[in-house]
Amino acid sequence: MTYKFAALALACGFATTLSAQNINSITQEQTTRIVSTLSSDDMQGRASFTPGIDKAAKFIQNEFQRVGLQPLPGKNSLMQTFEVYRVAPVAYKAKLDGQDVAPENIFATTEKTKISWKQKNKKALVRISEADDFRAALRNLKPDEDALVLVHPKHTEIFKRYQHYLGEGSVKQKLGENTSRVFILTDQQTEPSKYKIEVKNTIEKLPLTNVAGMIEGKRKDEFVVFSGHYDHIGIQEAVEGDSIANGADDDAAGTTAMMMLAEYYKKQPQPERTLLFVAFAAEEIGGFGSKYFSEQLNPDQIVAMFNIEMVGKPSKFGPNSAYLTGFEKSDLGKLMQKRLEGTAYSIHPDPYPEQNLFYRSDNATLARLGVPAHTISSVQIDQDKTYHTVNDELEQLNMEHLTNMIRAVALASEGVVNGEDTPTRVDKSQVR
Incomplete structure (x- = not known):
């Protein structure tokens, strides 16, 4: 273990674990490979019901198989296909x-x-x-x-x-x-x-497909979900000859983070809780992927959901920082903050409450069922000029920031993964 990561672990108040030792296994090279593939022109903007989204699903499935994820309980495939x-x-x-x-x-x-x-x-x-x-x-x-x-x-x-x-x-x-x-x-x-x-x-x-894999924990029936949506808005009106809305930040970045975390946690000893990694379909057209997913499990068994969306650019709080939507609705954010104390990373309450971001991503479906389900994001949504445009390209991303966001989530989620931290439930009467 290098001195740097030993110090990080001690500053965070927990022992020098393998995750602290191996956090640098989350590399910018691997991050770039995955996000560039998902946001390439070959995926045609990943719109629902198109060949592009099918290519993206197959790529994610292959990566999950490479890492060694297993299908979700009771399933025989990483592809979770349903009809709408x-x-x-x-x-x-x-x-x-x-x-x-x-x-x-x-x-x-x-x-x-x-x-x-x-x-x-x-x-x-x-x-x-x-x-x-x-x-x-x-x-x-x-x-x-x-x-x-x-x-x-x-x-x-x-x-x-x-x-x-x-x-x-x-x-x-x-x-x-x-x-x-x-x-x-x-x-x-x-x-x-x-x-x-x-x-x-x-x-x-018509068919839609979530791609979902699992690392079984010692507590088989306690689930921690890491997620991102892999669909985008497809082909749009051309701007300077470009008609593909590549969706690099929205949400190839978040999906990449989820996939990298799957590989990271697969390299660690068996987790205490069972980890589910999900690439959701159809977030852009109504959140149908997360709705279907929520019906396949008992929400009372889901301890927390780390939904990751648009983390490819530095937040208003500076590099290596992000915010958590619905911060006040459970204490998951505070638990994450505690784990990040003394590190180079930070997590903050959502600075854009007027944007209703808590309800604009896949976390909302599970939150309505009482799950401490929140979205981690860093996009400056009030200023971002590429959101839902053909300019949401790989070149707009800050790869160092994106890589560090994945490392930050790995550190911040460790207490929930290893069973030391259990966030409070969301009050269902307080969500719409």
């Missing part, structure tokens, strides 16, 4: 008081192949007036009733944005759980004496 439904509109027709409504002034949210409404169906009628807040009005719609929503032309811009988004189709984990709503852009503010609405959709069943 893509609902896409085919045709809209509407009449209000016998007058045709132009199709460009209609959109619908429904999971049905076809709906046909007439006034005798007695659907709820809702008006979003000129003075209303459009998004607030949407939130106030009753979740358990179908509704015809008349929208004042003042809201044309936001109406068109929703229409465009839904026109590309929406993905559902299950069908038949939600109500149907039809939105019509109109200056008619009186209740129509009669109406006729027809909507037709196509419904397609």
Whole structure:
């Protein structure tokens, strides 16, 4: 053991363990190899349901096999494949008081192949007036009733944005759980004496795949999850000839960190708790990968989740630092801080609460089930110019910082992994 790492271990208040001795086995060379592969043009931006995402899944599977990870309990494959439904509109027709409504002034949210409404169906009628807040009005719609929503032309811009988004189709984990709503852009503010609405959709069943591996611990039924999402947004409108949104920071960086931690912990003695390493699918289109994963395990057996996202650039707190979303919702962050005392690394509370980052990554699904599930990130989200653009390229990453972030998580997670630290549970009533 070098003096440097012995001092680190002592400063952190724990014995000179193998993990402290071998933290330098997490190398910048290996980090660069993995993140550059995941963010290469060959992956075509890793959009869900594309050949690019399939290539990425196969690469991650091969790396897990190389490291020696085992499938999750009860599984015989590292590939955790499941199906979702893509609902896409085919045709809209509407009449209000016998007058045709132009199709460009209609959109619908429904999971049905076809709906046909007439006034005798007695659907709820809702008006979003000129003075209303459009998004607030949407939130106030009753979740358990179908509704015809008349929208004042003042809201044309936001109406068109929703229409465009839904026109590309929406993905559902299950069908038949939600109500149907039809939105019509109109200056008619009186209740129509009669109406006729027809909507037709196509419904397609499509596969998604998480890649998940395990290092079995001495406590087989106590799980610690390390995760990152490996999907991104694929092909976009070209900027200076480049149309591939490579997603180097979002989230090839976090997925790389998770994969490197799998190899790191595989080289250590058998952990006290069972470690699960998961590359989630479909975070960008609704978090379907983490939702499916959460249904395969008893959440009460998951001690903690270290979700890693966008750690390829230094944070506002400086190099070798990151922040933890939802810091106040459990004491996992404080336990991590204690483990990092006296080292070159630091973890801080989320400095961007207005961004709702705690709910914008895969940790939120397990947090809602009471798991101390948080996301580790370092992106300066209020200033980052490459987020969800074709400029999120490998060249934008600080490889030294990314490598040090992986080392920091390795040190900060050790107490949870070896059974010495057990974070408090998230209060389910305090998450939405």
